[in-house]
Structure formats: C-alpha cells, structure tokens
Amino acid sequence: TSQERFPIKKLREVAPARVVSPRDLSPRELVPPRELGRVSPAREIEPDREPAPVPTAREKIERRYTDPRTVRLLNQLTAKSAQALFIEVAQMIDARHIQPTTYATRIDNALTHLSLALEATSFQQAARLQADDRAIGLLQETLSQWKQRVAVNDLNDAVAVLDRVQQLFDETVRVQPGTVGLEFVHAELDTLDQFSMLIPPEKAGGPNVGMKDSVVGIGVEVELHAQGLKVMKVLPGGPAAEVSMKRGDVLTAIDGHKLEGLELNQSVDYILGQPGVPLKLNLVRDGRRGDVTLVRRKIAIQSIVARMEDDSRKIGYIKLEQFGDSAVRDLDAALMSLHNQGMESLILDLRGNPGGLLTAAIAISDRFLPAGTIVSTKGRTPADNTQEKAQYAQTWKMPLVVLIDRNSASASEILAAAIQENGRGVVVGERSYGKGTVQTLFPLQSAPAGLRLTTAKFYSPDGREMSGAGVTPDVKVMATVGNDATDDAAIAKAIALTADPKLMEMARRFTRTGAAPQVFHITT
Template identity: 30%
Template sequence: MARPYHRRVVRFTMFLASAAFVALLAPAVLAGMPQSTDDGARTVPPATEGAYRWLDPIIDLRALLVGSYVDPIDAPAMQRAAMEAMTKALGDPYTVYIPPADEGAFRRQLSGSYVGIGVELDLDDGRPIVITAIDGSPAMEAGILAGDTILSVDGKSTEGIGAATLESLLPGAPGTVAALVIRRADGNERTLNVPRRVVETPSVKGILRDADGWRFTIDPDRRVAYIRIAQFNDRTLAEVDAALARIRADGVSGIILDLRDNGGGSLTAAVGVVDRFISEGAIVSIRGRGDTGRTWDATSSPEDLHIPMVVLINQGSASASEVVAGALRDNGCAKIIGTRSYGKGSVQDVLQLPDGAGTVKITTARYYLPSGTSPHRAVGASRWGVEPDTGFRVPMTEQESIARAAARQLREAGGAVASPPVIWSSSASITRVAHDPQLAGAVDAIQGYLDMVEWPVVGDLSGDVGAGNDELRSSIEYRRRLLDELHKTDQAISTLRGGGAGVDDPILGNDASLIDGAVELRDRDGHVIGRWIVKDPSALRTGIGASAIPAPEYTPAREPEGK
C-alpha cells in the first residue's frame, strides 16, 4: 500500500544555454519565470507500492554493505553516489543532481557574477566541451574556443568527471590560476594557464567602442547597423531598445544581428528580441512529455518590419540564440549567415529536494521553432541546430577565429585602432584587418540587397552538407594527429627494444623520400588492387608500421601486361 505523504520542493524553470553544468549562469536564465513561492512549489508525488519495490534491492544492498563491509562505511557518500547515478542513468547531460555541499556554488552561478574563468560547457563522451567562452572573460582572453575539450584542470583529469566535481574545480579565489589542458576540434592539444577573476555577463554591443560609447553604424552611406548580443539576460531588452533608438535616429536601412558565440540565456529576452522585429506569428513553443506545451507569439508593432536583416551564427550560438535566429528566419524576417549553431533545445526545472537533500536539475521540455523543428542535437543525429541559408554558409578556420576574437576584444575595449584602420563598409577590409570573413559576408549580403533588391550569394552553396564537411575535415585532421602520436610511440618502442637509439622506421627506412611517391597494393596473387600518390608520409609510415610486417623474400605473380 502506498504511503500517503507528500513532500514539497522549491522549483524554478531554467532555459539553459549550457549543459549539465555551466561555469557561468545569469539570473536571466530563469526564462522570465520567478523563483517559486509556496504557491509555485511543486509537491513530490506520493510514493507508490511500485516505488517501494523498486527501492527494496537498494535498501537490501545498503544493509549488507553497512553490516558486512570490512571497513567503516561513509553512508552519506553512498547516498550521494546513488542519487548521482540515477540522473546519469538517463543519459542526459542536462539532468544532474547537485549535492548540498555544491549548492552554494550553484546558486552563486545563478547570480550572474562569479569568480572563475568564464566558459559555458557541455558533456561529450564523458568530457566537458566548450560551448562558448564568455565575452571579456579570462577564457576568451586565453584563446579558448567553442568546441575545445577540457582534458584536465589543475592536473586532474576530466574523464568521466561529474558535473558537481567540475563546478568545484573551475571557480576559485580571484587571482588564482586554472591550469587547463585542452584539445582543439582538430585534435591538437594545448596547455593554458587561465587566471580566475570576477566574470560578469555582458549583453548588447556595437561594432566598436570609443569615448562616446558603442558605435552601431557599420556603413553610414547605406545606413547599415550592427548589433551584437553576447548573452541574453535581464538587461538585454533595455539595451536592444536603446540601440534601436540610436540607429533609428540616425536612419537605418539594414541590420546585421550578430549572435556568434552567444551561449544563450533568458527565453524571455530571446522572445522579446524577436518581437522587436515581427508583428505576428509564432516565435517559439515548448513541449514536455504528455503536455500540450506553451507557445509564445508576436505581440508588438515594430517600426522596422521591412528592413532587411542578416543574423550571424556559429558553433558557439546555442539555446536562446537558436530561438532568435530560427524564429527570425522562419517568419521571413532575416537571412542566416555563418555556420551551423550548437544544437541546444531543452528546458530544465531546478528543484530543491526536501530536508536539505540537495538540488536536482531535470530536463522537462524541449523547445520548437515556428517551422515545427527542434534545434536540439540528439545522439546520432545528422541534422540539428540552425543552418545558414543556402549560399550564406561561411566557415572560419581556427586561426581566423582566434585572430577575430583578439581584434574584436581590442576594439570593444576601446583599445588602439588597428593599422591600417578597418573600413567597415568594405568586406575586403573586414576580412583583411578585422580577420572576420563571416562579418564580411554579412556586409556583402546587406549591401547587395540594398543595391539590387536581391540577396547575393556570399558563401558556399553546400548548406548542411557543408556543415557535415566541416566536421569531416576536423575528424580527418584529428585522425592524422593521432597517427602522428602512434608513429612516435612506435619509434619509442623500437628504441626501447633495441636498448639504444633504435631504428625509426624499420619497414620504410629513415631516408626514404615519400612525398608524392606512389603506393601500389597487390593481393596475394599479385593482382594490382590500386595505386595511390603519397601526400602524408607520417600517416603512411604509421599505418604500415601498425598493420604490416616486412614480407619474406618472394616474387609474386605479376599482373599480366595489358590489364
């Protein structure tokens, strides 16, 4: 028989840009929903007979361990591990148990200001991966990029690390240094020493900052404006309104909205931004398991309904950024330029358990764009996120991304003017001096539309196939680096076996010049299967060394002439 008691938990809803954990959360991630009072508290469902049966083996196991284990038992640690295991078993990095000892750090992160390095993280194959480095944060200044995997923090491996454990490693006292080992998307590993300091959450910015504040006009002759939203928080709408008022006062004919490296934040702010540019139609909806959900529709009457707009996105654009980009495009208001967004489309409830037992963050819903699709990236999915429009995909290399971030930080901080200065109405100058081919493409697109009343092609035409090619190239580069490491290991093994210098390449020899050489593969009967030109000697040496041995002296049957 069920035990008829109810327990109350404190609840609020989060529209998180990050994943099972974040190194920075703003108060605006509450999606416009206040932390609940007694009226909003959720009651833990009464335990059923089935629930107690489910607990029986766990209780039995605990009793056996407490009564029979050779050493004293740490019962609280066992309980914490059991609760963490329950959330991990769901396979959802966004659902996590936060034990009482870590609740303080979790709440401080919700305050919008904390001491740390300033990154938003996800879990990928048991490792923390960077969604984005927060604007102006130590992480951004150190060159951390979206897609970087954090391998260790202060000498402690992150493999299989829990959310709560990582959250305790990244924050720290101001002035202390977090020693990180990261792996780039191409497989290259780097060691970075990142100082910890107070990290604030920025929101709206212009193209550069001078003594008079932010400058939003990027092309005065054509009256093209540029607005960058670094994160959606409780200041976003007021700052967007102030920026729109300034550019409208100067006259505006086109808008570039930059959402790159914006990890998300407040759903309320995201909906409000879209509402500034459309007068009717759906913006976003959220649906949970077995409910009809809720839809946010446009409610305002914006002044700029027919002004052409382009929205810049990249891999670091997540969650609320994907809502804005997807809703503006689905409502016919904007073109999307850049690369595919991150693919984060879930909503979490944060529930405080009774009796001080900790907090649990649970995925309770997913959000859907006006087109009916969710940008959320499911395991094994080939499509996710928000894709650039056809002809508007503009990828960037790692080197370009680092150079762009450095140049942007300098001008946004009011630093020295680049020499030569950037001519913001010139896409060539933006590419050459600001190191930003994506922004250059956005400028070309707006200018082309204003001049010809037709959207020009400013990027490649591959669409989501191109996005897949980007990942393919990164994977190939990663494989090449792994093969290099394997080759070095083979050399070390040869040295150890020989007890001395060893032979670097016992199969192909050390002096063989292989670049642009030819490889011919024959089957056991001597028939030619294929011929290849060598472009990567190290990969060839490693591949042969790992999978082949020198053949005995014999002459295989030659392929008959003419075949």
C-alpha cells in the same frame, strides 16, 4: 625555460573562471535552495557544444566522484536525507520529464552503478570506503543477485530496495552515510537523456543552475589541457584582462596545487570561491613559464557587443553572446544606441552562442517580429505545451541579417528560425547545432542542490522539430574555427546583403496584421 613574472596592473575586485565544456558553456546559478520553494523554476534551453562521445557507466562514475561539487554534496548528506533526495528527484521525473523511465529500469541501473562504483578509485576516496577485496567482492555478488530477483513496480518498491541496499552496505563495508542514496539518485537520472542531471553545490553553498549576469573568479573561460587549464577567452574588465592574460595561456598550478592530470571540475574548483581572496597562478606562454597573483572578484558578464559596422552605409552590428537574464535589457539598449547613431540595417551575430533562457529567446524574437509564431513547445503537462506568438507593441523594422554557425544552439536556433521562417530577414553562415529540447531548472528541498530535467521539445514556426536538424542558412558561408578571415567573410556577405532589394522588401512588407508574410528567398 626561463622563469619570469607576468606584468601585473592594479587590481580592484574580481571574476570567475567560466568553464567551456561539452555540456555547459553558460554560467548558471540558483538562489539558496531553502528560499527556492517560493520561486518558479526557470525554463532554459540547455546550451551545448560539440556532441561528445557517450561515456560508459564506469567513466560516468569515475568522473562524477572526481568532481569537488559531488564530494561536497556527499559530505553533507545523511542516509535519511539522501533517501529524501532520491524520493524528491524520482517524483519530479514522474511529474515532469518528457519521457520518464520505469522504476524497474532505474533500480536496475542503480544496482549496476553501485557495483561498478566499488571498483572506482574516485568513488572509494569520496565515499571513504573501508573494506578489503573479499568484502567488496561479496557485496558485488549480492548486488548482482538482487538485480535478478528484485521486482520493482513503483516508488514504494524502489525505496524498499534502497533501504535494503543501505542496510547491506552498513553491514558489509564503511562508507559516507549518504553514499548509497546519492548514487541511486545519479543512477536514476542516468537512465534519462544526457541533459537531465543533478546540480551539486558550488563552494558558495548553492548549486550553479541558471543564467546570471555576473560571476566571481578571475575572468577567464578555460578548457582542459594536458598541463592544466588552457585559457580560451579573457573576459573584459576582469583581473585576468588587467594583467594581460590572453587566449592560449596555460595555467599549470594554482596556489601551489599542480593541475596536470586533474579533471576540469577539479582544476576549476581551485579558482572558484569567495571574492577578495588572492590566487597565485603559474602559467606557460609560448614555452615560457611565469607566475602572477590575482584577486577574485565579481565581474559582469557582457552578453552584448554592439558597434556601427559600416558608418557610410549605416549598418549596425550586434553580437549576442548568450540568452541570459540581462540579454533583453542589454539588446534594447544596444539597439537604441545604434539607432541614435543612424543605423538603417542590422547584422545580428549568433555565432558561437550556445543558448540560454527560453523567455529571453522569445522576448528578443518579439523585438523584430510584429506578427507570426515564434516557437512552440510540446511536453507532458499544460505548462510545457505552448505556442508563443509575436506581441511586442513596438518592433524594429530595419533590414535584418542573422549570422549562425555550427555552435549556434538552442535559444539561438529559436531566434534564427523565427526570423527565417517568418520571412523577416536572411540567415547567413553554417547549419546550426540542432538542439531541440527544453530543460527546466528545479530547486530541491531535500538537499542543497538543483535538478535539471528535459521537459519539452521545441518546434520552429512552421512546426518543424528542431532536434538534430537545426537551422539551415539561406546563404552558406563556411567557417573554420579560429580563422578570423573566414569570420570576416560571413560579415562581409552580411554587409553586401543589407543592400539587397529583397531584404529591404522583407522589412517593409512586415506588418502587424497577423497575416502570413510573403517570404523572399535569397540564395546568393
């Protein structure tokens, strides 16, 4: 293949690679942890994509220690601080997780994980393990025996076991000081649901935990590829867009580091970092190889795309990409702009929206509902048991069509269900993802990390549990990934429905009396 340089336009500043992964599509960031004690934790509807196969314990451990963020955290921990981290996380699980496991279960898992970790190459490298096979075998045998004999009833018992295991490691092998305590933390979280996890620090020093309006990098969304990283989306206004990178390009090396065979987090770590730093990227496009140099910079994440879809019929269109910090503000601005252009009906596109902040989902629902329940949450504490009702003083009353697909999750489902079950509009597309739990993001004081715990389930206005069920559209329009014609079919159906008298009647009849609205079923 020929070697060529991709065209480079003038660069000013930069944006980050955003990672598309099954667990985490939306960017999150926590303020520096030492300041977080004075900040209330952000409640978030955890974004998600396709359900991934459940990894084995061996796979979890291997992946965990290939993540540069985990290695960074391990390098910062001492045995004492790792124990403090274990205690802090354990107490948060006890206080807030929707279904905490017993300490016996957590410690059994910790001993199992440590035994398996001793065989994992990534763990051996991250922990800087120094031991021969005989020493490792004896250590594993001792851990197995302890599993059969140890009795753990509470946190004090758990800490006592951690102390004994730490002493055993000190006497048998050489590892990083915080190795045992950190694996105890991960192991106790692995006994919970798949969305509860420790958030290790990014290169900037703090954990990446929370919805944010800007990122630092090169401005692409990527996924793992056999040769490195495949570009799934180029963010408008970023360095990648300025040099005409496009969907389908494959990054094979960054600053001379080959990406083939690396895990997603390992590859992305080469992109992330401080703004103003140039990066040389090697790419493959349609079988041709080339290279380009970009400079990291801060780039705004656009949560809203708005336009007049049909000027003659005065139909506005808004695509909401995520429920981040700026989503409500951006939506208000977009609605006012379309109103000034003569909008009389609206298509609200939530396809591919993985979710975001619970507060944003409630506030946006409130923009369209003059009365009725938006969502209910149920957890173990009063703070987690809520019922949110429409209370916004001024609502938009135009006919409304909401588009969803199988990747509309969490906060998207709250909004779609609120519109549908209150009879405010019509939902078009595919059945949504079916994410039904709320995660709360907690700052940690014992380490530069964050903690995400599942603290509640959420329910639709009719009291229906959303987990596993999602939202079934009133009008089904099946979509095929990557098929623009199919996407257009959903919009075409939405345009046709805006003229339906039933939809217009929904908008007219909705008043702020608090009475249940009459629901009109459109099943075209």
